[in-house]
Amino acid sequence: MAAPNDLVRSTLSLIESTGLPYPLGPLLQLFISEALDPALAAQYMKDRLQRGEASSLVDDWSYIIESITKNGRAPPEPNDTEKHAIARRDGGKCCVTGKVGTLRDPLIVAPILLIPSGWTADKAGIFDMLGAFFGPPYRDWWISYVRDPVSPYYNHWLVRKSAAKAFASGLVRLNRLYPSMIEYEVEQVPIGPEDLIEVDGTRPLLGDHSRSGIIKADPRFVGSQARLCKSIQYLDLHKRLSLETLPQPGLSVMRSNITLQNRWCLFSVFVASFFTVWRLVPSKIRIFCYRVLQKLGERLYGRSNDYAPVQRLPFGLYLKWNTEVDCSRNEFNALKVVRQHTLIPAPKALDMVDEQANINDPSSWPTSYLLMTRVPGFPLSRCEKVLSERDIERIVIQLKDYVSQLRDIPQSTNSDKAICNTLGEACRDPRINGAAPVGPFEDEAAFSQMLRFSDDPARRGNKIVFTHVDLNPRNILVDQSLQLDGSISWSVTGIVDWEFAGYYPEYWDYTKAMFEGFRWTRRYKDMIYKVFAEFGNYLPQLYVEKMSWESGDGV
CATH class of the missing domain: 3.90.1200.10 (Aminoglycoside phosphotransferase (APH), C-terminal lobe)
Structure with a gap:
């Protein structure tokens, strides 16, 4: 019998070899990688794949996911007294982000998960598939809950409206910090370029902040979403790609018409003329202005991460700084060469200025500032x-x-x-x-x-x-x-x-x-x-x- 890790790896490879259209392969792989017991899920998946059931596996897994998302039903809504108690229990802040509500993004008492529809139906294979993914005891608890929903305290929490939407879409999940039953870590898991939600701290505490004995949220609801969140996104992606209108046959090389138009537009001529004059301004003044723009950019767009010495600025600009002055000189020249000889959509280098090290400060380094245009995209x-x-x-x-x-x-x-x-x-x-x-x-x-x-x-x-x-x-x-x-x-x-x-x-x-x-x-x-x-x-x-x-x- 194969070792558990070998079984998981071999089954993931088997899924890749089925030739399923993208993203159905990754969707099935998540059934294994996010399962409570990956080896149990892998054995179930392998047995069905070897029987030639790849297509029905996709159908069954999609059915399970949609049963708890778009086809699920809302659990019994708490009354006003219960809503007030849940808000006190959760400390008057969003359980996901740790933030208070605002007019634009109010706090709401919302279900953690919908009640699945169809998990108790007689659809062939669903019961066994749920057992392979959640494990039999976890599955049996879910079936029991579907038939007789528990008190609204267990499956409701206080969240910002935006956080509830991101959570339901699978863009964020809460990972429980074992062995605690109330300590979690926020993880943002978008598979695409969606903006991350703002959080105050990454360690939510889903306990009773009021210390008055109010029933706490059941971690099994939070844990189920954590295991399903990526599958929710991949299934949604599959639906979107299936609805796309296919272009006409024959691909053409796109040489960035937008770039070509912008390159010769009146605004570009103005910018070029302005920076021709601007580069005559003393370097200290330019450096001062770039630092002001850097601070403004941080306020408007947020600070870049520590590994990228670059900051988005207003007016469609980016500022890049480097203590290796020769690297900035080379990039400034490379961008000019690329724009001169190609139609590649690259930033336009507008200015480069060097700041000498402070001889009275041994920790000071020479720094260069490279100003360039912003190119769109992710x-x-x-x-x-x-x-x-x-x-x-x-x-x-x-x-x-x-x-x-x-x-x-x-x-x-x-x-x-x-x-x-x-x-x-x-x-x-x-x-x-x-x-x-x-x-x-x-x-x-x-x-x-x-x-x-x-x-x-x-x-x-x-x-x-x-x-x-x-x-x-x-x-x-x-x-x-x-x-x-x-x-x-x-x-x-x-x-x-x-x-x-x-x-x-x-x-x-x-x-x-x-x-x-x-x-x-x-x-x-x-x-x-x-x-x-x-x-x-x-x-x-x-x-x-x-x-x-x-x-x-x-x-």
Whole structure:
């Protein structure tokens, strides 16, 4: 008999091999990964798949999810006295966000979950499937509750209206901190680019804040939603994709008509003229203005995370700062080169100014400020799960075109240094020596000496081409837009973060796109393979790079 973990892994792989249309495969995989006992769920799933029941499995799992969401019925509503008691029990704050109510977003006493409709029906397979997912005791409790709903105190709580909507949609869940029955941790789990809800603290306490003996919310309702939340989203995604109107046959390469129009519009001419004059203003004044805009941007749009030294500003601008001044100089030049030679939707570099270190402060570092335009869209890493197969196909075609355009950029830097940044200077890449400057290099052989397995045949004979260097799903922006065939689909709207760009061996963008592969889904990896397959077989180079990464390079 297979070990539990082996059984789970083999069944998840079996689901992938069924060829179900996206997102039905991930939907079935969640039946296993979110089950109370994944091994029990995997065995149930495996038995039915081996009988050729993949389609009916999807139907049954969808039936279970919809029975407790759109087809569920509201539990008996508490009366006014009970509502007041529930509000006191929950401390007068939202049980999910910890916030008080507002006029725009009031507090309400709402059901934690609807009463499932159909779980007690005689639909073949549902009873056993519920047992495989929840476990027999948990399932039997649910069946008992469906037949005889308990006191409203157990299945109602005080929440903000927006939090109740996000919870019902599966965008947020509360994970119980075992062994406590009342301590939880908030986890926001959107599969797409939905905005996160604001929370005051991440550790809700679903106890009796009034200390007056009021019945507490039953953790089994909260726990059931936590196990079902991602399946709720994937099923909703499946419904949306099924209702989409298919575009006419024949995909066209979209070269960002919006970008082209904006590039030559009157406003763009004004902006270019303004910044031509603005760059004549003393650097101290410009730096002061950028810091003011940075603070304003933080108030309007929130502060960027600690790993991204970039801030959205008003007026469609972004400000990026860096203590490695040469990186900012390279990005400023790279953006100009890309806009000059390609139609790739990239930010427009408007200004760059350096601030010298304070000689009286040993902790002070020189800092550069790069001002650029904002390109629309969301990181592909946030949206990949909600894309249809046709969206993926369109994005692959776009990225092929953009990579081709990059490779057509002529090298106009030092003629005797083949591998360098866009200014003909030293290369920087987190993959090599922690982004310390190296080179420039006369040829690929000299560059390969900086890498492990430098004499491997895969590190020889590659063309040197203009390279983004960090083409990962965080830096590829996508959004829904009107296509040439009249449909509304996802497409690439921007490529950002060009600070390491330069001239590298032709495989570098492909292998770097696969760097940190443990973070990326198989779907993303397949997409990137299709993008670069047109330019050559880079699997030998990827194999050598993987061996290098596993040996500690780039860590």
